[in-house]
Amino acid sequence: MSLTEPRTTSDLLNFRLNRLLASSGAMIVRLCEGRYGITRREWRLLALLTEHGAMSPSELAQRANLERNRVSRLIPELVAKELITRVAVRGDGRRAEVAITAAGRTLYAELLPQSVAFSREVLAVLTDAERDAFDAALHKLTESAERIAARKPVPEKADRRHGGARRLRER
Template sequence: MSLAEPKTVDDLLNYRISRLFASSGAMVIRLCEGRYGITRREWRLIALLAAHGAMSPSELSERAHLERARTSRHITELAARGLIRRVPDPEDGRRAEVDLTPRGRQLYDELFPQSIRFNGQVLAALTPAEVDAFEQALAKLTAQAERIAAGKPVPEKADRRHGGARRVRGG
């Protein structure tokens, strides 16, 4: 395999990271869904609220890297289960922030240490120096990808409301 000179899909950075995510994330997903009855995306929203405090649904959507409509559905579901709550803006009744409820905080306090444990088990394959080097490389790769994406190198965007990425090319 070669990241620098990919010959097949197996060599592509995104594919390799996706495989790592699928393998390492499976443990947390199983825990979220099986023990706590939440999806990985719902867990992401809960974890972000725990880490950063109350925020607008738009900010939460941006931090979670989820579409606003999907985030809104998750917020509604989590609020119905008493894990998060909407906090009205006293200055503008049309706006609200979302925040964890005590029950949501309790779920986070139980689940996060278990996520840390799985994280540690995966990282145990590396030496401390390799973990440091990986962190630095990951930060550089993320910054580079964000710079490239900000430049919109592919102007076309899939219309997800009408079939997603299905686009017919002329022959």
């Protein structure tokens, strides 16, 4: 495998990161779904609300790096589980924010240390210097990717609903 000279899709940065995420994330998925009855995405929303306070669904979607409509579908599920609540925005009856509940904070307090332990276990194969270098590299790569994405080098909009099939038919 080579990041600088990929010969197959398995060599590409995003595929390798996705493989790492799938492997390390599987532990969190089992913990979230098996022990706590929430999905990994619901856990992400709960963590963001706990760490950053009440916010609009749009802001929550942006911080979670999820599509707004996906977050809109997750919110009623978390409200039904009494882990978050909708709070009317003062002075604007049309808008609402979502906020963590006491039960949501309790779940966060239980789940975060377990998530940290899994993360530490995965990172334990690296030396302190390797972890520092990896952390710095992730930061630089993320900043680079965000700059490139902001330039919109691919002008076409994503068509996730149709899986791009419409463009294939137009050719």
